[in-house]
Amino acid sequence: MMINDFNSFKIFRFHSLHHTQFRTNYSLFMPFYDFMYGTMDKSSDVLYEKSLTRPEESPDVVHLTHLTTPNSIYHIRLGFASVASKPYISKWYLRLMWPLTSSYMMLIWICSRTFVLERNHFNKLKSQTWVIPKYRVQYFLKWQNEPINSLIEEAILHAEERGVKVLSLGLLNQASYYSFTFLGEELNLYGKLYIHLNPKLKIKVVDGSSLAVAVVLNSIPKGTTQVLFRGKLSKVAYFTAIALCQKGIQVTTFCEEEHKKIKMKLNTKLGDKLALSKNYAHKIWLVGDGLTEEEQLKAPKGTLFIPFSQFPPKRMRKDCFYHTTPAMMSPTSFENMDSCEVSQ
Template structure:
């Protein structure tokens, strides 16, 4: 049973809750049209303050997810998972509540509010005094009461402590009752200064924004407050709280109850004795490699395009927590993203996107600051390989065990599927893996066992070759679409003598007009798809996926696998993949690590290892995403 005032009144409205602020915005627009000014309209100030506070929290959210910025100053190295993101989805409820309360106050006391000046030095001083003398101790006792009373904690405060990693949204993720209490605490200095005749608009703006700033700072999970001032001026320890201070409160919940000033914790003997020592330890070890846990596995990704770059967790974590789709709001951020991307190209460095934990092992995703089209520019080849090589050497230096190359980073024409780096650096300790063996296995296990003939495009590519050789061993006739007789014959000679006749070279799509199983490794147009017979199924390993043009045919997804259920810290989706699903090549690197294999997986795919890698993936709890694979396993 839910506690009294534990749920929000507009909980069932979903995204329509923002319509509650509609009257405030309507009043602003009406004033503009009728009076031609915003200056004396308090609804205008409420709207501006609401927008600024939203962007302020979003900025702190981005900062907290920028794992590449200050990895050595992070307090908790665990990632934000989907569960926490979903729980903190409605973090902005408190902003709506405070905007509604402020607008009601404007309606009740319009004349009084209009008399408040823009600036007042006494107003600023009064707000500070009232905060220190009333708001801080009041928050301390309210907060302490919420912890000490079992009913209040369970129904009104525990929701905040359910988040395993502190985030700016964690501070705002509270129940309706707690938000009312915090609103009252914020309102005391503002209302008090106005009643005393010292109110000022600048003081109201300043106090609210500083209040938000300090709350977000305390919950950002990055220790950015230097420790030197605390050593030089010890009394500052009692006046300024740090992210470490708030982190300790979430770990040891009977300590550190204060809002921003540890003074009251010290006065009432609830100050955690480790607060300043841990703060100093984190700050002093900044820049030292031992401060950052070394990942066992790194997936070296790359940006696809400008819009997809906005899907990174540090841009908008709620957006990144769902499969990538182009949205109208994302278009608004396109110019800014374009400029930042240009700056990243100039900076030309790899950066950390996300990390997650799988069976107590640390996994990370790095990215090369290049967009998809750049991989096909001849003059960009050397520069891209330089960045990939630099990432591999950096991983080797850190002690990473496996680094897996994504899609274009292992392009055969670019670096021979990673062979270039392995041949150049013979003493690499890190294992370089392209993961395509598992990709081939996923595609092959999608094909029903009773299929006798397939049509294969991209037949002489790395994956196409492996698929063709594997299928011919199963006595499946493979129509290999290629204009190069030399490359076809080279692959055909690799097949066992008694299986070579199952590989057939074709040069036109018309040759597949009676074949219902198409394996697409090269992008095909709707016109080329028209040669497939009705009822045909298109398996594919081409990026981007082909357009589902034929309504009388079915289309498979790109090869992908779902990570085990015990994977922790997952908080973002890999491009268009669902939650917990990664591309098969990514999963192939994970399997390589979990099996402890010591060889490099680069260059051509070893057909003899396809079943071995597949069985290893099944053993470790990875699951195929394709429904056709699942149906075959169940049967």
């Protein structure tokens, strides 16, 4: 089961009549006063019921993401635009709203259904963003793997039924934890699990790795001859390392395990482009989850940190430079966007 429209609350349709019947339905958020003073339009209930009977729009593309932190509920349309625009920066007033945040968490836990966050149009392409009602921390709990995979598979099958052509797995819905040994096996092999379980699927399930690799490569300054890899390796990390070696850029690590894993992915002809370093003197760091604060402090002044993971490292240095996670600007023709994907 899935909640088809997170935004179809009667209260938000109430005020729309005011724009045609301007002497009624003045209230935007508190229709109680229109009831009290007799300015409620008599056709309000009829209009609302008619709006519910409209045919459901079938998107061409669905992006399947999830909640990140408890405060990420305020990144959506019912939240605050200022919070959504800076999802990694904590606001002091959100602490005062913790009772409301806790209520949201309880509601999400009780419902536990994927919901539609946004409906967008990109020229003639119709897209929607669906949200798995799980927080980031839950993806790191082994006993949550099965419930999460069930929700993702259910969403894929629902999208198939509605004629969706492409479904992209966002954030940790695409995760394959090569380095999180406490999780055991990978979560879903970047969507391959669902294709294996449902071999007759017509919908294309993608993870956006190729595009993320392109963004990371484009973030590396021209003329760079050497980069340092650090953090838990992922599909994006491996393909980025391969692409850099093919371009003649030396890839180094100071962790022997990471060095072995990257070497296994490389063609033997590119082996000389991979090195094991014993110092922190590199100025370009490609980083993933697992980069420690201590390691950041050892980086030389002016180091550029470029994340290849879904979430950026904590900024510990004011004398260094930090890129955002792999992302691109939305074109002006992309309509109705209210929240980011980390909403990345």
